[in-house]
Amino acid sequence: MELIIEKKKIKEWLVVLGKDFKVVDTRKKVLPPKQYFFPVKEDLFSFDLKSKKLKTIDQSENILLLISSLNKLEAMTQLDEIMEKPQKDFFYWQKRDKSVLVGIVDESIKVPYGGDLVLEKINQKEYRTWVLNSKGRNLLKDKFFKKVLKPRTINYPSKPNIFKEKLLDSELLAEAVEWSWQSNHKIWNELAEKCLGCGICTYVCPLCHCFSMEDQVSLDNSKCFRCRQWDACTLPRFSQIAGGHNFHKTIKERYYNWYYHKFVRAYRQYGKAQCVACGACKDNCPAGIKIGEVLKEIVKDYKKR
C-alpha cells in the first residue's frame, strides 16, 4: 500500500501546515538549507556591559523547509552528524530540533538519504510519500493523502552524475588527493593561478561549516553581542594568529586545504567525503573551476603513478 498525494493538493496541504510552521521554499535559493540552522551570521550571546549579565540568545522557530534535491537532503543528514559529534553544537540543534525537512523530488528515488518526509513524483499528477521518521509522520493529514494499492508509476531517471559515483570510493579519493599534494602535482599550481580565494564555493556548499566568532559592541558601549558567522578556509586570514603569523600564507595552500578537509580529513573522521556531488561549487565559482573535473584528473593520475 502506498500513500499518495495529488500534485494540485500539495499547495493546500502546505497552507494547513503553515498554521504550525513557518514554511520556507528553499528550491530556488542560492544558499543551501544549512543557512536556516547555521545562519550566515547569528548572535549567540548578549552581554550587558553595565550589569555584566550574560544571556543566551534563542532564535529558533518551528520551521518547515521544502527541499527539492536529493543531494541536499543527504547533505542535511551529514551536517546533522557533523554538528552532533563529538558534542552537540548548541546553536545549530536549538534551531534544528524545531524544524522539519520535506523533500519534494521530481525524480525517481531508490533510497532517500535524508529529510523527515519525502514526496516522490510518480506520474504527471501524483507524488508518492516516503515517511522517514515520526517528525515526518506527524505532517500527514488524512484529508490530503490517500492509500493506493498499486499507483501508476512512471520512471523519472536522475541526471547521470559521474562524480557521485566517484564519491562511492571515498578511500580512493582521500588517497589520491593527499598523494597529489605530496607529489607536487602540477594541478595545484594551476588552480592557485585560477582561484580568486573568494570563498563562494564554501558558502554555496551544503556541507561546509567553517565559522569564526566575533564580539560586536553597540555604539553607546552598553551592550555586546557575541556573533558567529560563516568563514571560508580560502580567505587570506583564516589561519592567521595574533601577531601576524599565518599558517596558510598562499592561496595554493588554502585552496588545497579545502579539498583536504572535504576528501581527506572528513574521510578519516567520518568514513566518507564531505561532499554530495550537488555541483553548487562548480555552478557558482566565478573563476570557472570545475571541482569534479579536478578530482577526476587527480584520481586518473593517481591510478597511473
Next chain:
Amino acid sequence: MKNIYKPFKVEIVKIEEHSSDVKLFRLQKEKGHFSVNDQGIVFNPGQFVLVSNFGYGEAPFGIASSPFEARYVDILVRRAGCLTKALHQLKKGDQLFLRGPYGNGFPIDFMSGKDVIMVTGGCGIPPMAALTEYIIEKKWKFGRVYLIYGARTPADLLMKDNLEKWDKDIKVILTVDQPDKNWKGHVGMVSKIVKEIKVDPLDAVAAMCGPGPMMDALEYILRPLGVSDRRIFVNMERKMQCGVGKCQHCTVGDKFVCQDGPVFNFDEIDKAWD
C-alpha cells in the same frame, strides 16, 4: 542540551607583570573551586582555557598554574592583538569569562618512570610550568628532569620566581639570544647545553612548546642526545575559534589542535599537512 559555547564567570584576583609585554592573570571562580578530572587533578598539564573579555572576543591560553591547585588558574598574556591589549588594561577585581579546560595535555602516564627533558621558549612557558609543577609534586614517579627555557633577552624570561623555586627539585637551564652584562647562562639554543644533560636516551621523553625554539632544540639537543621523535611531545599553537572541534580553524592535517591536541607526538605531526 549543554551549551558548549557558554563561558562561566571568573574574577581576576592577581595581576603580575612578567616582562615589558607579558602579564600573569590569576583567575578565580565566582563560587567554589575548579572541579577535578578523572586523573584527580584540575586539568592535565598542557591543556588550555578559552578566555572571554566581552567586547573584545575570546582566545585560547595555556594554563600556567599547578594542576593540583583548585582555587584558581593562572594564564600568561602577551600583548599581541586587540583582545590581549584589552586584557592588559584590566585591574584586579575585574571580571572575565572562561571555557574549558580543553584539549588533551601531555601524556603524563606515559612520561612517568622516565627521564624528562622540557624545552620551551618565550611565551611557551605556561604548559611547561604546569607540567613542572605536576612532576615536582609526583617527584618519586620521574627520573632526571630538565627544563630548558630560552628567551630573547634576560628581561624576557617569564615566571622568574618559579624558575628559581623549581631549580631546587629539577635542573633548570636558561638561555637567551641577546645577553646583558650580568648574564651567566647560555647564549642561544646551542649544542653546549647537551653537556649538562644526563639522561638515558632509551628511557627519556621530551616535551616541547614551539615553534620558536623547536627546530634548534631538535638539532642541537634532542637529536644529539638520541631521543627518538616518537618520544617527543609538542604543544602546538593554531588560530582557534570554537575550541570544540567544529570551526575548522585549528587543523593540522587530519587532527584538530583543540581536541586531538594541543599536545601531539612529534613523529606523527611532523609529516602531517599543515
